[in-house]
Amino acid sequence: MFQSVRFQHFKRFDDLEIPLSPITLIGGKNNVGKSSVLEGLFLFADRSNPNLFVRQLTWRGLSAIPLEPQAFWGPFFRNYQLDTPLSIVVKEEGIPSVLEISYSEQLEGTAVDITFPSPGQSANSPVVEQVMFPYAVRIQYSSGEGLVQTATQRFTTSGVQHRVERFDRPARGAAYIGSKMRVDAAEEAERFGKLDVEGRQDFIAQGLRAIDPRVASVSTIVLGDRPVLHADVGIGRKIPVMLLGDGTSRLLSILLALESTPGGIVLVDEIEKGFHYSVVEEVWRAIGAAVARSGCQLVATTHSIECLHAATVALDQQAGAPLLSYTRLEERRDRSLHAVQASVESLLGAVELNWEMR
Amino acid sequence: MTTPPPARRPEHSPVQLTRPGVILCEGRDDELFLQQLVRRLGLGETLQVIKTNGKDNLRRDLALLRAAPQWSEVRGLLITRDADEDHRAASQSLLNTIAACGLKVSASLHVPSDVSSDSIWLGTYVFPGESRSGTLEDLCLEIAPNSSVLKCADRYMECLRSIVSGEGRRSSCPAQPRKARLLAYLSALPGVPNSIGRAAEQNAWDLEHPALRELRELLLELGSVCTYQLGEH
Numbered sequence: 001m002f003q004s005v006r007f008q009h010f011k012r013f014d015d016l017e018i019p020l021s022p023i024t025l026i027g028g029k030n031n032v033g034k035s036s037v038l039e040g041l042f043l044f045a046d047r048s049n050p051n052l053f054v055r056q057l058t059w060r061g062l063s064a065i066p067l068e069p070q071a072f073w074g075p076f077f078r079n080y081q082l083d084t085p086l087s088i089v090v091k092e093e094g095i096p097s098v099l100e101i102s103y104s105e106q107l108e109g110t111a112v113d114i115t116f117p118s119p120g121q122s123a124n125s126p127v128v129e130q131v132m133f134p135y136a137v138r139i140q141y142s143s144g145e146g147l148v149q150t151a152t153q154r155f156t157t158s159g160v161q162h163r164v165e166r167f168d169r170p171a172r173g174a175a176y177i178g179s180k181m182r183v184d185a186a187e188e189a190e191r192f193g194k195l196d197v198e199g200r201q202d203f204i205a206q207g208l209r210a211i212d213p214r215v216a217s218v219s220t221i222v223l224g225d226r227p228v229l230h231a232d233v234g235i236g237r238k239i240p241v242m243l244l245g246d247g248t249s250r251l252l253s254i255l256l257a258l259e260s261t262p263g264g265i266v267l268v269d270e271i272e273k274g275f276h277y278s279v280v281e282e283v284w285r286a287i288g289a290a291v292a293r294s295g296c297q298l299v300a301t302t303h304s305i306e307c308l309h310a311a312t313v314a315l316d317q318q319a320g321a322p323l324l325s326y327t328r329l330e331e332r333r334d335r336s337l338h339a340v341q342a343s344v345e346s347l348l349g350a351v352e353l354n355w356e357m358r
Numbered sequence: 359m360t361t362p363p364p365a366r367r368p369e370h371s372p373v374q375l376t377r378p379g380v381i382l383c384e385g386r387d388d389e390l391f392l393q394q395l396v397r398r399l400g401l402g403e404t405l406q407v408i409k410t411n412g413k414d415n416l417r418r419d420l421a422l423l424r425a426a427p428q429w430s431e432v433r434g435l436l437i438t439r440d441a442d443e444d445h446r447a448a449s450q451s452l453l454n455t456i457a458a459c460g461l462k463v464s465a466s467l468h469v470p471s472d473v474s475s476d477s478i479w480l481g482t483y484v485f486p487g488e489s490r491s492g493t494l495e496d497l498c499l500e501i502a503p504n505s506s507v508l509k510c511a512d513r514y515m516e517c518l519r520s521i522v523s524g525e526g527r528r529s530s531c532p533a534q535p536r537k538a539r540l541l542a543y544l545s546a547l548p549g550v551p552n553s554i555g556r557a558a559e560q561n562a563w564d565l566e567h568p569a570l571r572e573l574r575e576l577l578l579e580l581g582s583v584c585t586y587q588l589g590e591h
Contacts, residue, residue, distance in 0.1 A: 349415065355374075
């Protein structure tokens with residue numbers, strides 16, 4: 001399990017460490033960096049993916065990204081300052097693992113394809129000038145045993161080149177569920193298929209009953225050329241789960257991610273979205289059960305006090321060590337950012353006294 | 359299949375830290391009484407009274423307070439409780455709880471507490487004050503302005519005791535004599551509710567009474583520390 005994560009020079013954070021639990025809720029006002037915590041953790045887990053930067057920018061809604069360093073890599077560095085490397089340090093069983101990303105401008109290592117006049121063309125045809133971009137970032141990952149992964153990304157005339165020099169597949173899987181995005185139906189069907197193969201598919205229907213007690217079972221049905229998850233709700237025919245409602249669809253995405261990423265980490269932005277307050281406690285029980293079963297960590301942001309209260313009450317009743325912790329990101333008067341953690345005991349006190357903790 | 363039980367939902371807006379000075383007290387009566395006194399002293403914009411779940415939960419509630427939003431803006435904290443039967447034991451218990459939370463009471467409110475990482479001034483007050491045993495009820499009976507009604511309430515209590523004694527009962531009657539005496543007093547005042555806090559809102563207590571001098575001075579000192587700190591930002 002990831003015990004803590006420390007961000008240095010990453011996005012909003014100068015140097016910030018956040019303790020992590022099996023389930024960690026992150027709160028705080030707008031623009032303090034809650035989503036950045038999730039993105040940073042995902043970047044750490046996604047470090048061997050050539051699209052590690054692009055996919056995060058598109059999650060934020062950027063549909064066009066200029067091919068220049070400030071626009072492409074700048075958003076990941078504190079205040080867009082590319083001259084200081086960013087690092088994400090995750091501690092696991094006391095051992096730190098470090099992802100460091102540094103920017104440089106140098107031509108060493110660049111490669112350009114030179115186009116000669118093709119056969120039949122006059123030797124006097126003008127030579128196409130080739131541009132050499134000096135911009136590059138180096139992605140290095142090291143764990144307790146030393147450097148285990150290095151890669152370089154640089155701009156070329158045709159786009160971005162990702163060159164792997166040393167590769168090590170991350171041991172822990174990760175899934176990200178944004179506040180605005182809907183998880184691709186085919187991806188969800190694939191996750192469900194994985195559970196089905198292992199005979200664990202019933203956990204999904206069981207979890208969805210937190211919202212809709214009618215859900216008897218979930219199954220994959222191919223519509224056209226796409227697999228779509230359907231639910232049997234006792235009306236004589238199965239219906240696509242997404243038609244049951246946003247809350248059910250969102251819980252389905254969360255449960256599938258948790259159950260199909262054993263030992264990994266699932267990151268959910270604004271986890272309260274789509275859930276009526278009356279079912280939130282039951283939703284948290286279903287999520288708590290999935291986390292306990294799969295050993296997958298959950299880190300989620302929330303603005304909702306109902307969500308925080310419900311998680312505290314629901315997860316306190318589950319046996320074993322505390323599953324939940326809450327960390328609020330707080331900007332002080334001097335503009336410094338702090339991570340303030342509240343224990344489950346404190347959270348229960350907050351529920352009893354109705355004290356504000358967000 | 360089971361129908362999910364209804365979730366708990368906060369009925370009122372959550373309590374937030376909104377002032378640079380915080381007074382933690384034991385219950386609703388203490389909260390309303392102290393709020394009235396704070397307002398009378400003109401410190402309503404500086405000090406905020408918040409009730410906890412009682413002295414047995416103080417350690418947890420202190421931890422909660424320190425994890426609450428805006429705690430970093432708090433500059434002074436006063437923690438109150440009743441002395442009950444033993445002022446010294448109650449004071450020591452309060453200090454022990456504070457120490458267990460990594461905090462230390464300031465020798466004077468003008469000396470920052472040096473153990474905690476929180477740079478606040480921390481004080482305590484144990485009702486009825488002046489190192490005596492008792493409760494807020496006792497203090498209120500001292501500052502009850504209508505002495506003839508109080509004498510009447512005392513005669514009623516004496517009457518009750520003589521009846522119980524005459525019947526040979528060993529148990530005390532009433533079970534909570536302080537509260538009974540106070541309620542007997544309040545019940546004789548027209549238009550005043552039967553609770554210390556609500557009575558405070560109706561100006562049923564003499565907040566200028568000498569018995570409140572120690573508490574008034576403490577609140578004024580806390581207020582001045584917090585006002586001074588506010589001006590620094």
